Amino acid sequence: MPDVKQRILKFVSRASYRPLQERQLARRLGVQAADRDAFSQAIRELRQSGRMSIGHRGQLRCHAPRNTITGIVRRVSNGCGFVQQPPQADDPSPQDIFIAEEQMSHAFDGDTVVIEVLRRRRGGGQRCGRVLDVLERASTTFVGTFLESAGLGFVQIDGRKWSAPVSVGDATATGVQTSDKVVVEILRFPSVDSQAEGVIQEVLGRPGDAGIDLQVVIHEFGLPHEFSDEVLREARSQADAFDPEDRADRIDLTRECCITIDPADARDFDDAISLSRSDNGHWHLGVHIADVAHFVPEGGPLDREALRRGTSVYLPRCVLPMLPELISNGLASLQQGKPRFTKSVMIEMTPDGVVVDTQFANTVIQVTQRLSYEQVMPLINGTPPTANPSDATVHDLLKRMHELASTLYQRRVARGGLELHIPEVQLEFDQHGAVTGATQRVHDQSHQIVEEFMLAANMAVARRLQDMELTFLRRVHANPTRAKMKAFADFCRSLDLNLKRFQSRGALQKLLKQVANTPAERAVNYALLRSFQQAEYSSAEDGHYALALENYCHFTSPIRRYPDLTIHRLLDRIIRGNSVKAERRSRLLQLGSQCSLTERRAERAERELIRIRVLQFMRTMIGEEIDVFLTGVERFGVFCQGLTTPAEGLLPRDSLNDDHYDLDERTLSYTGRARGRVLQLGGLLQVVVKAVDVERRTLEFALPVSGAPGTSNDRIDGDQQADERHRPSHSQRSKRHKSRRHTKKRRSG
Numbered sequence: 001m002p003d004v005k006q007r008i009l010k011f012v013s014r015a016s017y018r019p020l021q022e023r024q025l026a027r028r029l030g031v032q033a034a035d036r037d038a039f040s041q042a043i044r045e046l047r048q049s050g051r052m053s054i055g056h057r058g059q060l061r062c063h064a065p066r067n068t069i070t071g072i073v074r075r076v077s078n079g080c081g082f083v084q085q086p087p088q089a090d091d092p093s094p095q096d097i098f099i100a101e102e103q104m105s106h107a108f109d110g111d112t113v114v115i116e117v118l119r120r121r122r123g124g125g126q127r128c129g130r131v132l133d134v135l136e137r138a139s140t141t142f143v144g145t146f147l148e149s150a151g152l153g154f155v156q157i158d159g160r161k162w163s164a165p166v167s168v169g170d171a172t173a174t175g176v177q178t179s180d181k182v183v184v185e186i187l188r189f190p191s192v193d194s195q196a197e198g199v200i201q202e203v204l205g206r207p208g209d210a211g212i213d214l215q216v217v218i219h220e221f222g223l224p225h226e227f228s229d230e231v232l233r234e235a236r237s238q239a240d241a242f243d244p245e246d247r248a249d250r251i252d253l254t255r256e257c258c259i260t261i262d263p264a265d266a267r268d269f270d271d272a273i274s275l276s277r278s279d280n281g282h283w284h285l286g287v288h289i290a291d292v293a294h295f296v297p298e299g300g301p302l303d304r305e306a307l308r309r310g311t312s313v314y315l316p317r318c319v320l321p322m323l324p325e326l327i328s329n330g331l332a333s334l335q336q337g338k339p340r341f342t343k344s345v346m347i348e349m350t351p352d353g354v355v356v357d358t359q360f361a362n363t364v365i366q367v368t369q370r371l372s373y374e375q376v377m378p379l380i381n382g383t384p385p386t387a388n389p390s391d392a393t394v395h396d397l398l399k400r401m402h403e404l405a406s407t408l409y410q411r412r413v414a415r416g417g418l419e420l421h422i423p424e425v426q427l428e429f430d431q432h433g434a435v436t437g438a439t440q441r442v443h444d445q446s447h448q449i450v451e452e453f454m455l456a457a458n459m460a461v462a463r464r465l466q467d468m469e470l471t472f473l474r475r476v477h478a479n480p481t482r483a484k485m486k487a488f489a490d491f492c493r494s495l496d497l498n499l500k501r502f503q504s505r506g507a508l509q510k511l512l513k514q515v516a517n518t519p520a521e522r523a524v525n526y527a528l529l530r531s532f533q534q535a536e537y538s539s540a541e542d543g544h545y546a547l548a549l550e551n552y553c554h555f556t557s558p559i560r561r562y563p564d565l566t567i568h569r570l571l572d573r574i575i576r577g578n579s580v581k582a583e584r585r586s587r588l589l590q591l592g593s594q595c596s597l598t599e600r601r602a603e604r605a606e607r608e609l610i611r612i613r614v615l616q617f618m619r620t621m622i623g624e625e626i627d628v629f630l631t632g633v634e635r636f637g638v639f640c641q642g643l644t645t646p647a648e649g650l651l652p653r654d655s656l657n658d659d660h661y662d663l664d665e666r667t668l669s670y671t672g673r674a675r676g677r678v679l680q681l682g683g684l685l686q687v688v689v690k691a692v693d694v695e696r697r698t699l700e701f702a703l704p705v706s707g708a709p710g711t712s713n714d715r716i717d718g719d720q721q722a723d724e725r726h727r728p729s730h731s732q733r734s735k736r737h738k739s740r741r742h743t744k745k746r747r748s749g
Helices: 004-012 022-028 033-048 212-220 229-241 301-309 325-331 373-381 389-414 445-467 482-494 505-515 521-531 562-575 585-621 722-726 740-748
Strands: 052-054 059-062 068-075 081-083 097-099 112-121 127-136 141-149 152-157 166-169 181-188 197-205 259-262 271-277 283-290 313-315 318-320 339-349 355-366 369-372 425-429 435-440 474-476 536-538 625-634 637-642 648-652 661-664 669-672 678-680 684-693 698-702
Touching (some): 004 022, 004 033, 004 059, 022 033, 068 127, 141 166, 141 197, 141 212, 152 181, 197 212, 229 301, 259 373, 259 389, 283 389, 283 445, 339 562, 369 373, 373 389, 389 445, 445 562, 482 521, 536 585, 585 684, 625 678, 648 684
Parallel strands (some): 097 127
Antiparallel strands (some): 052 059, 068 112, 112 127, 141 181, 152 166, 181 197, 259 271, 271 283, 474 536, 625 637, 625 684, 637 648, 669 678, 684 698
């Protein structure tokens, strides 16, 4: 019975645990008769170590040592880690606990651990801790490179989180060759006095083979990438049963002028817009969303698979959809000229954008015209077409949409919504998926039009559910902590910017406006973004800080996000007048946590594949000089990112050889003693590409022999967690091949 102690501790450490006798606990954990002796021995050892105690009725209780926390550890590339603290009465979003590399024990990224909080603190007052126990492994499967020594096989795990290779013994039966990429199952994790052991599960192929980096990322993150026969059979059954003429319980809107606006190469379309204006000047906005719930019965194979995936994963030149393409790109997709089932939110607004009435309905629409973002603004700003009456109708619709979207944007700003301006780099790929260059992504008013209408629909749905006092899966964005905002204000002060009321949205809006189109714009926007909490799914009524909303949910992308599908089902029962069964808050909390995890997994996978391909491109630039800006300042050096290519690497402190530099952790800067040069977050530099290691995902820079660092404070940083500061690239500075996920993420917050 492997890891029996960890299983016991994980169970009895839950807040919902009620003391049980040993036989009851064994039954709850599903302990088989053959494992009872090992189970009893584990209980005895836990009692002897003080981790558990037994009451006079034989009931077992967990006894965690003083100053301990159970949580998920995030291990970063330099070996250290971070564990989130539980909310405190005086601080609902406390700072993470820092775990030094030597205190990590044998914990790895994503593991559930018990840590002891130490008295020691880092610079800036961050608490430190050490790992006492690993309660649950996040994964036992990893990807790496096969090596051979003295007839024995080893696997060096990709990345920098495994310092020593994993022993796999004699692997000749697998047909593996030296340098092959393989998937390895860990049988024993490394400890202070023992090496990790594993077994090769699958040989992926040779490095450099077409598509091998994609397979590496799929297996590294455990991404579901194939649908089972059962799931595909149900999708086919839904397709066979679909009759677009069966509209008995739907409002027929097929004669309405509806349009979709998406990237030029989008394949699935899950939202369409209609808009008219009545004689009294009121706006009548229709947001029509693909009725995915109609094709995905709750609890069935399609539903279970969609829940398991949680979201579609958009990778360069590849999409791993949440639902089979028969549904995601076929039945549910709002294709031009084809009748499609939708759930519609119809919102009446005054001329200045105040909502006066909202209606919800199951509908059927037929998209009049599909437009790409690149087409929209030329149509709005150009002369109306005359050759085709439908073209003139669409042109008039676009003009109205632009006018209303501008009004809604102004209202969003007025209520305190924060909009950050962060330049995004779009990578260019050849036909084999290799990076060939990069350009800056354009985000114009055509994107804003769709964003405002999707936000309006999401807000309308959340308001209705809240008014009915229903518990539902919200999209929440917790307020940033006072400590983080104070640190942000200190950083602004180092740039000679004054932010006294750092917790005031109005003051933040004024600051963002002040730095717009100045050298400090990028620095301030990224620093503020890093001060924010990460948005997530939860039933908690925590509101959405960036949007300045008390109630918000995701409704507009059910093809690619499971949380939206849950909202559709809830809304469907309301539309049909059926009784709405109250969801247990505990279940929704668990569901929200799962959907948040799958969302972050998808983002990390996308970021990692981009990182690999950028590093492959950077190998062709070794020895060349490039312009970079500082994205991180640490004791061991500074992290830099290319101005034209989003490759992030490290300039080690010992490479700063043109002067002796002192680190100021408060202002996140190095200052040269002799020349007085300042290397500050956001500052510009010219560096040489010194070394690239694709397998370990590292890029190292050096100063040019005759070059000297610049002093500009044109700072940039990323929407990254602490671990991501140590990684070579960032998702918002990466190629996204104009995917639905990228655009819809902007649309719906």
